[in-house]
Amino acid sequence: MTARKICFGLALAMGVSSISSGLLAQAASAQDLASRGDQLQVKQKQEARKPAATANALASVAPVGSNVGPETKSVRKPATAKGPYYVDFRARTAATYGHAFVWYGKTSEKAVEVAGLHPAGDVLPYVLGHLMWVPSETGASYGDLDVQYLTASYRVYLNEDDAKKVFAFIKDIQAHSPLWNAETYNCTAFIGRIATFMGLKVPFHLQVPEDYVNNLKSLNGGRQTAQLSVEQ
Secondary structure, eight states, X not given: OOHHHHHHHHHHHHHTGGGHHHHHHHHHHHHHHHHHHHHXXXXXXXXHTHHHHHHHHHHTOOOTTOSSOTTOOOOOOOOOSOOSEEEEEEEEOOSSXXXXXXXXXXXXXXXXXXXXXXXXXXXXXXXXXXXXXXXXXXXXXXXXXXXGGEEEEEEEEEOHXXXXXXXXXXXXXHHTOOEEBTTTBOHHHHHHHHHHHTTOOOOOSXXXXXXXXXXXXXXXXXXXXXXXXXXX
């Protein structure tokens, strides 16, 4: 990327700053729609499991003479030990305010998979993305695999069963995120959907990537493990 291209991109981005306040309202709306879509997936899975849950409840009724009370039920204990899989929420430097993305994979393997939302193309789509929706890409971008560009990292470990579900969710939103917008649905909003699915608390997405990842870690007390709900 040449200095001339960068100057052109920054100048055009500054020229459209007067309309950014309108996009903020749009951002909240889009975030709400994405969140509702993710919640609907969980609800549908929960509804599908109700018959099985009822059968299990009937089968688990304590026999006569048992000391187990009628309200006794199994509760999934929170994960404390680190599982063999992970999702690493990361931020790196870029020509402007940086980029947020995730690494995910198995701790015993050197190979990692990368997912992150960014404009498809060079400077022009990035600049236009401050005005309108532009085509996106959801794989690795330049610098995502280079440690020297890293500015923040928050790694959360998963057991094998939960990792399969989380990794499938990541691939699903990669396949269904064809557009990017700087203020509505950007890189931090994208990784925030992954964190929400994992049961983590997430900050508002309109932050520079480094601050977003650090605040994500802070909001969750730096916890290093995650466990999905039984409904998922």
